[in-house]
Amino acid sequence: xxxxxxxxxxxxxxxxxxxxxxxxxxxxxxxxxxxxxxxxxxxxxxxxxxxxxxxxxxxxxxxxxxxxxxxxxxxxxxxxxxxxxxxxxxxxxxxxxxxxxxxxxxxxxxxxxxxxxxxxxxxxxxxxxxxxxxxxxxxxxxxxxxxxx
Amino acid sequence: xxxxxxxxxxxxxxxxxxxxxxxxxxxxxxxxxxxxxxxxxxxxxxxxxxxxxxxxxxxxxxxxxxxxxxxxxxxxxxxxxxxxxxxxxxxxxxxxxxxxxxxxxxxxxxxxxxxxxxxxxxxxxxxxxxxxxxxxxxxxxxxxxxxxx
Numbered sequence: 001x002x003x004x005x006x007x008x009x010x011x012x013x014x015x016x017x018x019x020x021x022x023x024x025x026x027x028x029x030x031x032x033x034x035x036x037x038x039x040x041x042x043x044x045x046x047x048x049x050x051x052x053x054x055x056x057x058x059x060x061x062x063x064x065x066x067x068x069x070x071x072x073x074x075x076x077x078x079x080x081x082x083x084x085x086x087x088x089x090x091x092x093x094x095x096x097x098x099x100x101x102x103x104x105x106x107x108x109x110x111x112x113x114x115x116x117x118x119x120x121x122x123x124x125x126x127x128x129x130x131x132x133x134x135x136x137x138x139x140x141x142x143x144x145x146x147x148x149x
Numbered sequence: 150x151x152x153x154x155x156x157x158x159x160x161x162x163x164x165x166x167x168x169x170x171x172x173x174x175x176x177x178x179x180x181x182x183x184x185x186x187x188x189x190x191x192x193x194x195x196x197x198x199x200x201x202x203x204x205x206x207x208x209x210x211x212x213x214x215x216x217x218x219x220x221x222x223x224x225x226x227x228x229x230x231x232x233x234x235x236x237x238x239x240x241x242x243x244x245x246x247x248x249x250x251x252x253x254x255x256x257x258x259x260x261x262x263x264x265x266x267x268x269x270x271x272x273x274x275x276x277x278x279x280x281x282x283x284x285x286x287x288x289x290x291x292x293x294x295x296x297x298x
Contacts, residue, residue: 032212061183087233
């Protein structure tokens, strides 16, 4: 189990392998972001992006899934207070395979909550050719390592 | 109906919209796909967690906000997507049965220096639940077409 103490500044983690399918791009966007360039293959061809692209929120959600599978499933994760900065660098298209590089930027211990700590990460989502698709600076909350009894 | 172009948007413009009712099934469905942490997918584990019950993935909350923004605003605009957002804060957990609504205020409008046919709009976005508790805040950025000559 990974606790707050395990996320030392400068530590990097690499994980992922998320295959983006057209079906999933359309399904997500139909529910949450029904703009033509996300859901309509014909309209998307004539659009600025030249073909269907994933909703940026879908790319964020796929990043989240890779984070859970990559390290959060094995961490004493207590959720997140938020995202300082997120940039959609390039469109994500069906057929691409995404992976993530995470780095610990900073960490802190709140005085009010002795049982947990904050970790600030950068996450970079790339495709199979290492083209950068999304960058994000965000924080997570993790439990402290339990004291040996 | 004529599209809303960059020139039609002014600093101080306010939009309010909602509500969107959040169901347990949607929370579980989203989190199983994109954020399978115990407090999003496992009622029993969620009860014992710091959240005291099942809560929506923060990405799900953001995606529901996006859907409301598309329905009332984005699909009326000559939009060109978004480069990202800043300072997203998940302030209050979203739970089954909650009803969400949002307010946004335009805080900046500027013509793109590199692309004169395009403008950039920034807004303060706030999401509330049915008790008027602030659930999420962020500063959004969108790109829009300038009105054709």
